[in-house]
Amino acid sequence: MNYSVRKFDAVIVGAGGAGLRAAIQLSEAGMKTAVLTKVFPTRSHTVAAQGGVAASLGNSEEDHWHWHMYDTVKGSDWLGDQDAIEFMVRNANECVIELEHYGMPFDRLDNGRIYQRPFGGHMSNFGEKPVRRSCAAADRTGHAMLHAMYQRNVKVNTQFFVEWQALDLVRDEAGEVLGVTAMDMETGEIVVFHAKATIFATGGAGRIYYSSTNAFINTGDGVGMAARAGIPLEDMEFWQFHPTGVAGAGVLITEGVRGEGGILRNAQGERFMERYAPNAKDLASRDVVSRAMVTEINEGRGCGPNKDFVLLDVTHLAPETILKRLPGIHEIAIQFAGVDCLKEPIPVVPTCHYQMGGIPTNYLGQVVVPQGDQKSVPVPGFYAAGECACASVHGANRLGTNSLLDLLVFGKSAGETAVKELKTGGRSHKPLPAAAIDKTLARVDRLNNQKDGADVHETRLAMQRTMQKHAGVFRFKDMLAEGVEKILAIDAQVAQTQIKDKSKVFNTARIEALELDNLIEVAKATIVSANARTESRGAHVRDDALDVPETPNGRDDKNWLKHSLWYREGNRLDYKSVQLKPMTVDTIELKKRAY
Amino acid sequence: MMPTENRTVQFKIYRYDPDRDAKPYMQDISVELDVTDRKLLDAMVRLKVKDDSLSFRRSCREGVCGSDAMNINGKNGLACLTDMSTFPVGKPIVLRPLPGLPVIRDLVVDMTQFFKQYHSIKPYLVNNDPLPEKERLQSPEDREELNGLYECILCACCTTACPSFWWNPDKFVGPAGLLAAYRFIADTRDQATTERLDNLEDPYRLFRCHSIMNCVDVCPKNLNPTKAIGKIKEMMLQRAI
Ligand SMILES: Cc1cc2nc3c(=O)[nH]c(=O)nc-3n(C[C@H](O)[C@H](O)[C@H](O)COP(=O)(O)OP(=O)(O)OC[C@H]3O[C@@H](n4cnc5c(N)ncnc54)[C@H](O)[C@@H]3O)c2cc1C
Ligand code: SF4
Numbered sequence A: 001m002n003y004s005v006r007k008f009d010a011v012i013v014g015a016g017g018a019g020l021r022a023a024i025q026l027s028e029a030g031m032k033t034a035v036l037t038k039v040f041p042t043r044s045h046t047v048a049a050q051g052g053v054a055a056s057l058g059n060s061e062e063d064h065w066h067w068h069m070y071d072t073v074k075g076s077d078w079l080g081d082q083d084a085i086e087f088m089v090r091n092a093n094e095c096v097i098e099l100e101h102y103g104m105p106f107d108r109l110d111n112g113r114i115y116q117r118p119f120g121g122h123m124s125n126f127g128e129k130p131v132r133r134s135c136a137a138a139d140r141t142g143h144a145m146l147h148a149m150y151q152r153n154v155k156v157n158t159q160f161f162v163e164w165q166a167l168d169l170v171r172d173e174a175g176e177v178l179g180v181t182a183m184d185m186e187t188g189e190i191v192v193f194h195a196k197a198t199i200f201a202t203g204g205a206g207r208i209y210y211s212s213t214n215a216f217i218n219t220g221d222g223v224g225m226a227a228r229a230g231i232p233l234e235d236m237e238f239w240q241f242h243p244t245g246v247a248g249a250g251v252l253i254t255e256g257v258r259g260e261g262g263i264l265r266n267a268q269g270e271r272f273m274e275r276y277a278p279n280a281k282d283l284a285s286r287d288v289v290s291r292a293m294v295t296e297i298n299e300g301r302g303c304g305p306n307k308d309f310v311l312l313d314v315t316h317l318a319p320e321t322i323l324k325r326l327p328g329i330h331e332i333a334i335q336f337a338g339v340d341c342l343k344e345p346i347p348v349v350p351t352c353h354y355q356m357g358g359i360p361t362n363y364l365g366q367v368v369v370p371q372g373d374q375k376s377v378p379v380p381g382f383y384a385a386g387e388c389a390c391a392s393v394h395g396a397n398r399l400g401t402n403s404l405l406d407l408l409v410f411g412k413s414a415g416e417t418a419v420k421e422l423k424t425g426g427r428s429h430k431p432l433p434a435a436a437i438d439k440t441l442a443r444v445d446r447l448n449n450q451k452d453g454a455d456v457h458e459t460r461l462a463m464q465r466t467m468q469k470h471a472g473v474f475r476f477k478d479m480l481a482e483g484v485e486k487i488l489a490i491d492a493q494v495a496q497t498q499i500k501d502k503s504k505v506f507n508t509a510r511i512e513a514l515e516l517d518n519l520i521e522v523a524k525a526t527i528v529s530a531n532a533r534t535e536s537r538g539a540h541v542r543d544d545a546l547d548v549p550e551t552p553n554g555r556d557d558k559n560w561l562k563h564s565l566w567y568r569e570g571n572r573l574d575y576k577s578v579q580l581k582p583m584t585v586d587t588i589e590l591k592k593r594a595y
Numbered sequence B: 001m002m003p004t005e006n007r008t009v010q011f012k013i014y015r016y017d018p019d020r021d022a023k024p025y026m027q028d029i030s031v032e033l034d035v036t037d038r039k040l041l042d043a044m045v046r047l048k049v050k051d052d053s054l055s056f057r058r059s060c061r062e063g064v065c066g067s068d069a070m071n072i073n074g075k076n077g078l079a080c081l082t083d084m085s086t087f088p089v090g091k092p093i094v095l096r097p098l099p100g101l102p103v104i105r106d107l108v109v110d111m112t113q114f115f116k117q118y119h120s121i122k123p124y125l126v127n128n129d130p131l132p133e134k135e136r137l138q139s140p141e142d143r144e145e146l147n148g149l150y151e152c153i154l155c156a157c158c159t160t161a162c163p164s165f166w167w168n169p170d171k172f173v174g175p176a177g178l179l180a181a182y183r184f185i186a187d188t189r190d191q192a193t194t195e196r197l198d199n200l201e202d203p204y205r206l207f208r209c210h211s212i213m214n215c216v217d218v219c220p221k222n223l224n225p226t227k228a229i230g231k232i233k234e235m236m237l238q239r240a241i
């Protein structure tokens, strides 16, 4: 089979926050780099981030990276790797300042410094009281950040391939990564991007759930590609449900609303978080707040005709504060909830939001896999950063504003590591295996020739409904086991999806079918890993894990203080230990988590 | 008010696949909506289930990514922010691609010219001072100058509604690009005002704007490119004196 090949030093898949940050590093170092993206860079879902990016700048009150580190470890329910966490929080200030230098329009304090607001789980003095750590541009932080980084890339002449969909990872016999296959969406042409370094920054896969704050394009392509190429996926059972998605619509209302003083109320008007988290109240960690909301609803204290949501109330705040600090939320409430939040509370429900797990990486951004008796050996030529990667800094539960930080710090470090390896001549263009493109062509040919297959929309919907029901905010032993069977049955249908439109030019039916191939890998990894983990930890909470002294909150450190690794082949699980040793400071010791 | 029952809605949609169609045509198609389908984009997603060959861009479904700009009943807008309740009952909803740009397929236009103009204004901060160790300072008042400018989502609703852009897409920067130019001019941290004004000192790039205000009328983010253009023109005049 003939196909065209394009050669680059580096190929980056994804132009959201993580991909753009990595690209700056490579372009500034003069590397010949291709950045592939399904959508124009500023349309990536980083654009939707609202609340802010964490850094202990201490602009409003005393703060310290060590406190930030403590909060992140505690937030992760001790599943985060403490070396990567230390690396992230220590690099936070520098990365945020860099953004300011690129031109990002942060809000300002009277003294001209970057404005910071409180956010859930971020505390001063090792968990004492909320601290202002989230650096924000109104409630449009992601937009301001993504545009500033795109603009920086224009300045340093990064080469973009816009509306190119990467389809499969190319690996040789030895397992080295040599690039990707990709389709030009405008023409349908398939090309191999042959690279010495391949960086995945493809974002999350929130679309495996029925109700999600994620964009249509968040289909876990990088994670799916990695899984098909034999890379295990780490900690995929951990999904964050954001407490405040607009009921019915899924659109996010940032936690910054509670940071600015917003309060959650049940049908009786009660500020119920006071009962669940006496200290942090509405600003407790996200998993804690989401579970409290679902408990309120399950116990009959939900609002509305079906008692199926609670209310987010900001009517007691000064209208000026809302319009100045939360203008986007005011718009969203009108557009998607039909309420003017200056006068009425907003109906909200916990909604799937963030994928804590992903492609296993270390703090240098290298993809690491088990090999022989070692559990974390770098895959030559392969790097990942952002939501598709698992460094793992978020462990079992991510703190708000730590994700934008993650993509900055690890986007940069993945880029830096790649540059270093390229410059020291450690990487060359290894010959492409003869079958480089076969896997991809087989997928595309199958779609072109499939008869009597499954409908893409129906199959995706079945997967989303199953995940929502069987692997949601609360998980049940029997439901999980049943969910595994259902998802495996849907997996068999995904292998036989059919599209009516077989045309070449901008065929979005084909794009969606190819995306579903990735979504289903994520769904399988999630439910299989969740079914196996018989404890509760962070966002993964199941009914059969009891809150007794040996296992506080159902957390079983004796048996489960370890990362899951799911392999697509054989639907198999492996485990690796959590890195409890930070880089320079003492280990943050295990404790029962309470807010 | 939200309707309480499912209802059928008629559409007339511009269709064109260069591989199959000698020329574009308008497709009549209807779809039954669910009560939860609130926005035009919800209806279009449902249409696509019925006819999977219908092509359009979409991503965030909340008005921040700028993907789904199109011409809706004769006016540019975002499908995801257009409420179904705003359409007159009983009349088909007419969907066309953004005007003035080449059509790739159906509602998908080629945005090359639009982004070329955006890039032509050097859309990045220029500041040649040595980098301070911390953030550059900016007062809240100076920062406020950027409100109404930095929020642009590059959807192209404005530029493709502008007659001056239709006639001179290669020469006139267009409202989105000029808004971006002013975003940097207005930024107290940027040092390239002179170069930015020089870059626009030309019979076409800036001065083709005749303040027709179509751009302001269609911007889904309620931004005001005409005002920004006015400010640039004012600065030009002032430095001419
Ligand atoms: C509504 C919302 C609000 C949020 N608010 C905050 C916040 O305030 N603070 C915070 O810290 N975090 C927040 N988060 C989380 C955070 O925004 C995301 O985790 C983060 O932006 C992900 O960035 P990314 O660069 O990894 O991926 P994305 O920004 O999603 O980018 C993915 C990129 O990959 C490309 N891509 C994907 N697949 C392919 C393919 N097959 N071929 C080619 N290109 C491909 C896409 O085109 C895109 O460019 C929020 C998330 C949501 C959904
Ligand atoms: S005001 Fe200027 S830019 Fe706006 S539509 Fe009119 S001519 Fe175009």
Ligand code: SF4
Pocket (backbone or CB within 6 Å): B151, B152, B153, B154, B155, B156, B157, B158, B159, B175, B176, B179, B218, B219, B220, B221, B222, B223, B225
């Ligand atoms: S100014 Fe408004 S209409 Fe024009 S591109 Fe920006 S957001 Fe879209």
Ligand code: FES
Pocket (backbone or CB within 6 Å): B058, B059, B060, B061, B062, B063, B064, B065, B066, B067, B068, B069, B078, B079, B080, B081
């Ligand atoms: S889909 Fe993003 S703006 Fe409409």
